[in-house]
Amino acid sequence: MKKLTIAAAVLVACSATAAIAQASGEGPWVVRARAVHLDMANKDGTGLxxxxxxxxxxxxxxxxxxxxxxxxELMLTVPQKQTVSMGGTSIGTFKHLPPSLLLQYHFTGLNGYKPYVGAGVNYTRITRVNLLGGGADLEDDSWGGALQVGMDLPLDKNWSLNFDVKKLYIRSNVFVGGVNQGTLKLDPVLVGVGLGYRY
Known part of the structure; x- marks a missing residue:
C-alpha cells in the first residue's frame, strides 16, 4: 500500500509540473538534434x-x-571512435559513449531569446581499446561533472534554433603492460548548433 501511495504521489507531481509548463502555452518536451564539435583538453598526467x-x-x-x-536534459549520441597519439604519432584507437544528464534553468521574458544554464553528471563508457597492439589499455568507464550554457531562438511555435556549449569532465587511467602510468584527462568542450522541436 505504501508503494502505491508513493507511486500515486509521483504521478500527481509529474502531472502538475507538466500542467504548469503547458500553462505557458508550450509543451513540456523538447527534442533537439545537433552537430557538436569535441575539443579535447588532453591534460596528460602519464608523461607519455x-x-x-x-x-x-x-x-x-x-x-x-x-x-x-x-x-x-538527457544528451545522447552513438559510440564514437577516437584516435590516441603519443608524441604526435598514432598508437591506436578506442570507442566511447558519453551520455550526460543535466538540470537546467531557462531564462524567460527576453524578447524571444531563451538562454539557459545547466549542470549535471556525465558517464562515459570506454570500449574496443586497441593501443600499442594490445600493450596498453584504458579504464572501462569514467564519471564526472557536466556544465552547460546555451540559447534557443524560436523560429515558430514549435521549432527553434539552438546554440549550446558543454564542458564534460572525462578521464581515464592509462595502463601499459598492466602498470598504471597515470591519468589522461580528456575534459572536452562541446560546441553545438542544431534544431529543436517542442511539443
Missing amino acids: GLSVNNKTIPEVDVSYFFTPNMAA
Missing part, C-alpha cells in the same frame, strides 16, 4: 605525451520542462 583527436559528432538530446524555467 598522449593526446586524443578532436572531432565533430552528431548528438540528440531530450529535455523535459518541470516548470517554464526548470528542465532536465
Whole structure:
C-alpha cells in the first residue's frame, strides 16, 4: 500500500509540473538534434605525451520542462571512435559513449531569446581499446561533472534554433603492460548548433 501511495504521489507531481509548463502555452518536451564539435583538453598526467583527436559528432538530446524555467536534459549520441597519439604519432584507437544528464534553468521574458544554464553528471563508457597492439589499455568507464550554457531562438511555435556549449569532465587511467602510468584527462568542450522541436 505504501508503494502505491508513493507511486500515486509521483504521478500527481509529474502531472502538475507538466500542467504548469503547458500553462505557458508550450509543451513540456523538447527534442533537439545537433552537430557538436569535441575539443579535447588532453591534460596528460602519464608523461607519455598522449593526446586524443578532436572531432565533430552528431548528438540528440531530450529535455523535459518541470516548470517554464526548470528542465532536465538527457544528451545522447552513438559510440564514437577516437584516435590516441603519443608524441604526435598514432598508437591506436578506442570507442566511447558519453551520455550526460543535466538540470537546467531557462531564462524567460527576453524578447524571444531563451538562454539557459545547466549542470549535471556525465558517464562515459570506454570500449574496443586497441593501443600499442594490445600493450596498453584504458579504464572501462569514467564519471564526472557536466556544465552547460546555451540559447534557443524560436523560429515558430514549435521549432527553434539552438546554440549550446558543454564542458564534460572525462578521464581515464592509462595502463601499459598492466602498470598504471597515470591519468589522461580528456575534459572536452562541446560546441553545438542544431534544431529543436517542442511539443
